[in-house]
Amino acid sequence: MQGLPTPEITVIRAGALGDVVLALPAVAALRGAFPGAHLRAVGYPVHWEVAGGLIDEVQSIDSAAMAGLLINSPTESLQRPLGSSDLVVAWTGQNPTAALRAIGVRRIIHAPPTPPPGVHVACWLLQSLAELSTAEGGSVMSNFELDAWRLPYSAVELQAGRRLLEEHALIGAVLIHPGAGAGWKRWSPGRFADTGMALQCYGQRVALIQGPADDEAVAAVQRHAMRPFPVIPPLDSRRLGALISQATCYLGNDSGVTHLAGAVGTPTVALFGPTDPAAWKPLGATTVLHHCLAPSREDGDIRVCDDPACLEAITVEETVQAIERAIVQNRVESRRQTR
Template sequence: MDKGQHILVIRAGALGDTILTFPAIAALVAPGNRVELLGTLPYTELAKTPGLAHDVHSIDRARFRAFFDERAEDTELLAFLEAFDLIVAWARLPLLGVKADRLQLRYVETSPNPPESVHASDHLMASVRALGFRAPVAPPELRFGDPGPLLDRYGLRPASFVAIHPSSGSPKKNWPPHWFAEFARCATAAGQDLLWIQGEADHGVVSRLSRAVPGPVAAELPLRDLATLLASSAAFIGNDSGVSHLAAAAGAPTLALFLSTDPRQWAPRGRSVRVVEAGASPEAVWGFTLVLKKSPY
């Protein structure tokens, strides 16, 4: 394998989709290559950390329209692409092959969707192994700075609180709010502080739950700040959502609740993750949390 390659990775998707690419990106970087990620902002910004992408780009920029529309002017796109030695696309771009062939660029195009029962990260890693790269020993862990100011903002101490995100991008994935309320009561009865996590579409459910079981609300934080805060938690619990993937990638002990999606394909990856499927009681899941908190790295 030649070293010092300049590699473009293309993966447009949501927060969880983006985070699940990070182990494969780390494999591409490891031999000393320069890797840039083309995808969806702000999620791709998380990859700008040591051991992952050296730079990131938004696929929504006008010059990348020429990947999809043969009538679009492609001069700027071709000038961008010619800087690379290899393109690894975990996407279906109708005109990628046409543009790469014009520049005589080596490229690999793989569907981002894993086969049945195959985890998405393993599926992407297989495409990287086929190029001769080695998988990292463990998923890369996201670290973005000192959590102190964020903890002070919410009146919390490190490893003293359970972070709860009771929503996701789809109602079909969400466990019922009353279940989260009962889980939160289990946590507070055990002496744990709470931190409710609120995204842009979560105001209603988080407002109701934080009134029912009081605790500070971290509302619509920038992703790097949210990752830093979650890394300081005693544990995180949430549905199959991008925030659950972020918590796991930040190193938080993570309980991921699955309802309508397959955890064999989409479970978060991290140092301490447990998947819980439908039917578990809040009390039982609180017991799982205690085990996760004590698990060694």
């Protein structure tokens, strides 16, 4: 890699939005260590679009050309998209090293995408790059802080996010996303509605975020509300991140949108039950509410607890308090920054 004018680096991560967001600190470390590199991601394009300028190209894992990767079998079709890679970083369950070697990839790093118990996934993926060194011989793993990491956005993108909030008359609002990919990660819609109404009582503007798969989750909250909350309709993840970055505070389950909210630096309150925040806590200055005592699992299953009571143990009162604390904290910090 060292000395190559424009090394080609391919990163493979076929996960949902949250998985991609949690891989971005490691992707950003690669970008920082090899600024001239052509960075290609292999995964689901709809989720990788969140990365913005951190990557140069996305290839769909669902394409026929990538079929050989999943079964670790070299195919001619794999040669064209990946054969020119100087480095492939595969965060995959199946180790595709043999298939990649056979098509001429010189350097391959493989790590399973799920961390061992007690290790945060963003740190785990970063650590997988530890053996790489930069052209100057430095470490690829620059100083990384989970709580301080930010997904880069241009000023133009952020302005567009602010305009979108303005169009919905939601400047200063708390945004609530009641959905999550899996039903067992969702706090009850009645509690989301009660939290939103309690915030409204204090004069706080509140709106719901509706992702592409959230029709039912949003409708259920609205059924519990005295008056329907304003709704932000589905947006692509990159624009949604810009919009959330301009919000006063964000509340959500362990979902992809919550990971996005943390990564863009919005004061975020995340409700965790059956998954372990030690491994899956959102990036950024996130407050995690979590009452489950189940230990981490050794088998890599992200669901560590089957008891829905653990998520429901989070009360409306503590959630409202956590949101108010996050808002106050954020005001104090922005005042300190503008001084």
